[in-house]
Amino acid sequence: MCSEFDIIHRYFKRSVSGAVLGIGDDAALIAPTTGIELAISTDTLVCGKHFFPDADPYKLGYKSLAVNLSDMAAMGAKPRWVLLTLTLPEDLVKQNIAWLSGFSDGFFALADWYQIELIGGNTTAGALNIGIQIIGEVAAGKALRRSDAKLDDDIWVSGKIGDAALALQHELGQLALHPTEIEQCLPALLTPIARVELGQRLIGLAHSAIDLSDGLMADLGHILTASGKAAWIYMTDIPCSSVLEKYRQQSVVMNCLLAGGDDYELCFTAPKINRRKIDMLSAELAIPLTRIGEIYSGEGLSVRDAQGNAMTLEIRGYDHFRS
Ligand SMILES: [Mg+2]
Structure with a gap:
């Protein structure tokens, strides 16, 4: 059984260059640019409601980020940073490490495409649930409302x-x-x-x-x-x-x-x-x-x-x- 620390370290921790501080402390740090407004949004995908329990983990990781990117797109914002909250059933973590590997691969494939950094999050045990917070930048006063x-x-x-x-x-x-x-x-x-x-x-x-x-x-x-x-x-x-x-x-x-x-x-x-x-x-x-x-x-x-x-x-x- 992986601990929360193991899961984050093994599948989700990466070095960051666009944030002041990424995963590893009690909070991440980002430095807003002058003249920029931060666009912030969150979305949750619930197993059985937003995706089938046997969903392919790579595609699920990809889609979890894509639906949040879509909210940035709707504001005209450039997505920069993302936080991920994963609630994982214990048997999934115990028996199916490939799931975490597939999920993180799908998630990072899209994150890398848009040069978005995962700067924090949380994992906990429970029914499968994926929560994402995304932060983007848009020129002050210009966001599409x-x-x-x-x-x-x-x-x-x-x-x-x-x-x-x-x-x-x-x-x-x-x-x-x-x-x-x-x-x-x-x-x-x-x-x-x-x-x-x-x-x-x-x-x-x-x-x-x-x-x-x-x-x-x-x-x-x-x-x-x-x-x-x-x-x-x-x-x-x-x-x-x-x-x-x-x-x-x-x-x-x-x-x-x-x-x-x-x-x-x-x-x-x-x-x-x-x-x-x-x-x-x-x-x-x-x-x-x-x-x-x-x-x-x-x-x-x-x-x-x-x-x-x-x-x-x-x-x-x-x-x-x-x-
Ligand atoms: Mg929307």
């Missing part, structure tokens, strides 16, 4: 959405995808890509932003509520994969698109004058950026069909594994 959507802004989304929810529905046995289709959708669920660079590049172009973790309607709804605005979106403009398109007529698939969650794409609003610049950014970063609707005054979110008529929707959020 949910509350700054303006009248007549375009509403944009990055990438394609719905695949993670579609894969989850397949895994839960709610629908049956062809093996090549599940192969295409599963990475969105297990190893999502956080739009870290896009978020930073949207500063100066976008008025407001959020990352899509709870589903397009819920998350865009957060922007509308925070900004005191209303919006319409065109159902047919929501970008999705060819797999999702194929099953789109099924109501469960429509739900994946509008309320599925776990997309970790960015939804942002921007003035129409910036359309060309945003299209150029899309080409430069090779990330699809699609206009799906518009902000107007009032309150509420209306989804329109191809003819422009408001659709009556029975949308049910999936809230992760709650079916």
Whole structure:
């Protein structure tokens, strides 16, 4: 049985250069740069709710960090430091050291890609639970907030959405995808890509932003509520994969698109004058950026069909594994 000290020392302790003091003391030390604001966020992944008990540890380590990176992206912040709290079942530590090795490898693969330093954390025994705190930097006064959507802004989304929810529905046995289709959708669920660079590049172009973790309607709804605005979106403009398109007529698939969650794409609003610049950014970063609707005054979110008529929707959020 590894002690807490052994686990940290063996799998997670690394030297740091961007922090004043990393793992090993009672607290880490970081020195904020002048003119910079710190963006700080935390997220927890609970076994059985956010991931399956037999989840591949490498992919789980990767995703645990990715979902936190996504919150930094949504603020336009550059992620710098991370803290990790692991609650581990005793039998996992006793019998399955490969799990810790796989988890830390997946976690550090992504951390290294973005040059993020693990500066602290905690391990304890209990039901498997992964808590991450992330700290990023953003120029003072420049962070993208949910509350700054303006009248007549375009509403944009990055990438394609719905695949993670579609894969989850397949895994839960709610629908049956062809093996090549599940192969295409599963990475969105297990190893999502956080739009870290896009978020930073949207500063100066976008008025407001959020990352899509709870589903397009819920998350865009957060922007509308925070900004005191209303919006319409065109159902047919929501970008999705060819797999999702194929099953789109099924109501469960429509739900994946509008309320599925776990997309970790960015939804942002921007003035129409910036359309060309945003299209150029899309080409430069090779990330699809699609206009799906518009902000107007009032309150509420209306989804329109191809003819422009408001659709009556029975949308049910999936809230992760709650079916
Ligand atoms: Mg978020």
